[in-house]
Amino acid sequence: MSPSPVQNWTHGAVLLDGGRTRFALWAPDARYVSVELADGQSLPMLPQADGWFLIHAHCPAGSRYRYRIDEQLLVPDPASRAQDGDVHGPSLVVDPQAYHWQHPDWRGRPWHEAVIYELHVGLMGGYRAVHQALPGLVELGVSAIELMPLAEFPGPRNWGYDGVLPYAPEASYGSPEELKALIDTAHGLGLAVILDVVYNHFGPDGNYLAHYARRFFRDDLHTPWGAAINFRQRPVREFFIDNALMWLLEYRFDGLRLDAVHAIDSPDFLQELALRVRQAMPEGRQVWLNLENEHNQASLLQQGFDAQWNDDAHNALHVLLTGETEAYYADFAEQPTQQLARCLSQGFAFQGHADRHGRVRGEPSGHLPPSAFVLFLQNHDQIGNRAFGERLNQLAPPQALHAATALLLLSPMIPLLFMGDEVAAQEPFLFFTSHQGPLAEAVREGRRNEFAAFSAFADSQQRQRIPDPNAAATFHASRPQGQSALAAQTRALYRQLLHLRQRQLLPRLPGTCFLQAQVLAEGALSACWRLGDDSLLHIDLNLSAHRVEIEPQAAAELWFEHPPHSQAQRCQGWLPGFSVVVQLQPATSPTATDGERP
Template sequence: MSLRTQETWPHGAVPLDAERTRFTLWAPDARQVSLELADGSSLPMLPRADGWFMIVGRCPPGTRYRFGIDNDVQVPDPASRAQDGDIDGPSVVTDPQAYSWRHPHWRGRPWHEAVICELHVGVLGGYRAAEHYLPHLAETGITAIELMPLAQFPGARNWGYDGVLPYAPQASYGSPDDLKHLIDCAHGLGLAVLLDVVYNHFGPDGNYLHRYARGFFREDRHTPWGAAIDFRRRPVRDFFIDNALMWLQEYRFDGLRLDAVHAIDDPDFLVELARQVRGRLDPARHIWLTLENEHNQASLLERHYDAQWNDDGHNALHVLLTGETEAYYADFAERPTEQLARCLAQGFAYQGQRNRHGNARGEPSGHLPPSAFVLFLQNHDQIGNRAFGERLRHLAEPQALQAATALLLLAPMIPLLFMGDEVAAPQPFLFFTSHHGELADAVREGRRNEFAAFGAFADPRKRERIPDPNAPSSFLDSRPQADPALGEPTRALYRRLLHLRQAHIVPHLPGTTALGAEVLAPGAVCARWRLGNGRELRIELNLGAGEVERAPAAPSSVLFELPQRAPEGSAPATLAPYSVRVSLDAPAPMPALSESAHE
């Protein structure tokens, strides 16, 4: 695939100076295109090669505009940098250099230092309000935040995966400069900031591309959201690569998480995106690129991407903690302990094995470092895609959840938390949207029908109890608050574990290799890693209700233990129910210098 040629243009409105802006639109199916300004004036755009239209107008930052297509319909700029209101409002010319950064010399953090907390800006009150949450996270030991998608979507309430204007930060959360201020504030606290981006589809409401640029899509390939995006076309490919560069350059995000790339039927696009990001940004910056990918394509993690969300690790832990085995958990119903051990030792549980549908899934991953895998107990999907959005604290035995939390925060994989985990938030995280009319009805019924295969919802009358995504209460009920009784003890546990991680594990993560994982009993494993400094990290975990015999081990110092045992002369022979023991072997003695060495 060739790189951009002189016959292609950056999408959207690009200010040339304080008064003039160049507007470009790829509209190969339009006969004519005009620039429609808020003052009522209409300026014909000049056709260029390959379906492009362009005009330079006296339009300073703040100008409101739309594009007119064939004197028939007016549409927002698909590369709008800001919207005046909702998706049906005018697009706004913005000056990407107007914001004055308070921390211009921030260069990010090395990937191995990442401890990530996923946030939904909307339920936190918007860009400015979300800033108040950041000192709490930094003091807890979090080193990075990951924002759920911000691309402009219809209405004011949405998870963000229904975005239709990928370049425009959601207007109901605040202005583009408010978002920059949030990122600036995070950097001042030492927090890296990632953004979840959706490059596999556009939302169902407010996408006008089919009207004038059908080439964005290919009807011969379909995803769960409709026709697949056609990344074979240069203008389409550049639309998304330039979007990634915009977030990283203009907004100074420290990295991106690409949503559901298994729905992108063009791995070459993913490789090119990573190469362009790595090649066009300051090499002194630490830029993190991560993936969600059901295909477990380990090959993408060898050079191009830092890590992948490890759903396999989560699913195995969830089955062990809750006993749930319906839907996709069925792939982990028979051997969850073995699959957890495989994840701890080799990364993915599925490395080519067949799933419940008989399909081979995954690629060998044992050669990758542990830091190539993002491990989590909860995230927006795993909570919000439950019928009632329950968190693990309502589903698992409390001490077992604490033991699993110790595994999450002290294992050499990269840990990911979901907002509220650290204070035992009791509130659900529900699926919410703000659609209207027929689309609202379709989303509500579709949501309820998703659970028809679950035994608890086989009766249609029971599915009626599932919260309506479009009800304001579904959004309002999802705002996390600390549990009055458990919040402080839980935060104390997180702070202690993250302090141990920072002091004993993070400095030695580069060069870490897995030494294997052993199944001790159903629900119990022992995993070992050789850290970069040569010491052995050992985690013994028992999520079962019975005592389990420990595997023989060399003398070591206990880093963390739950439940805490009284000091004894020797290590206990068994693991208690719902327990974890994390230890480091004694450092090797320095060899004595010979006489010749002294000389």
């Protein structure tokens, strides 16, 4: 069994030979820094150029330590590899080679094979509980799991986007070795593992960087979460690039999903990160890099990144399925079918188009392959950012949702499921934290005030009904049980579609390109893609209650239809309400080879 690679990380505590550890802290505003050990020792760090402090000391794995700034402030290591308790407590020296890998030869999977299952480790019960759920996900047809952020956050309950120690896996979920065992077991089952990372902000509790490294942040630029991170500083860039490399090389994650990169005002940092990641990977290693990016910068998807979460397609589908048009759905209120058609034929809906505020957003994306876009019907944001966390199966007509599910799982885009989708979970996914004191009150009121613009919550008394994010009951109510009457039926549908994708679509996906999508009527469209073997994939989708006329596909092989209807209906050119038909036109058909690729 090969050991984990040892890297000379720029920041933090790096275990050396003989029980020695190198401690490095970038503290340009500090005059004096020491390492304070649990046994009472105080080790003065030596000042270096450009604000660095450094020391080599005898500190074996498991040693507890903190930094003391200017003989006053006692802080955890911002690059802590593990915490002894919560974010304000001591950091731990970690041995990266303590875990012995059972599947050291795993090299990952090609991106086009990805079927992603997003999950929250805490709601599933920690790393060990996720470990136990893996065989069932493989049987379902999932090929990758995506873990919501693990960076150490304050308290035991959080979505993960309030993390303040990006190098330390959340201690309440288990140990670093248990996380590695989870990834190792997944690899043995053929599952890739993606981690959601947050490089655009730190959480509000437990981040001490501004006390001794003000240059870590910008005074002239703010995000919704506070001062923007200052990627113009080289130590700041290295902090996050090393973090990405740590997860990929030391923990052997198969990919990263970068949260809200539109809040990173340094596109060249993203390009550098992607380049450094690609250069660091051993030959033959498959690593996936995905983005969440409201700016729809298609150019980044040709600069080292594999794909972007396609919020545009989700928003159009949500409006068509539910009729909701408030808040960010307002941009899709007038022409949701046309916008969905643009997504299915070109990638993004907004490609330089103006939103409802007149702001131009996005870049042309039709030249990219469909696999550059991650498609989903819901995810943690789209459920959890609702006041009561309702899931789509509680908001949309069942037959329409089944039809949309077929589009999700059989289109050439990369499908993403959220935990509980596959069993029509009735439990909500609510926004939860475990903040204390004034911060808890601020988060509670801030959460409720977010919905003041919604007609259902215009009155302040109505907003008081919104669950308190800090209440333990809010967290426990969000655990999907999968015990509804629809659970078995929904799981069977997902399994059928995913196994069809694996058998029929997967071998044809490399080389796939967009062709066209035609609006048939409001809520109905017909989309077509040219697959890698020159066959044509047709999906006719009707999310309205009315039947619509479609053009029959000559010599096409029927892959899937819901609900089942007679061949005579298809031949007569009618698509019933709330239905979908998926067909393949082989390359040998004269019609399939006519015309040119876009």
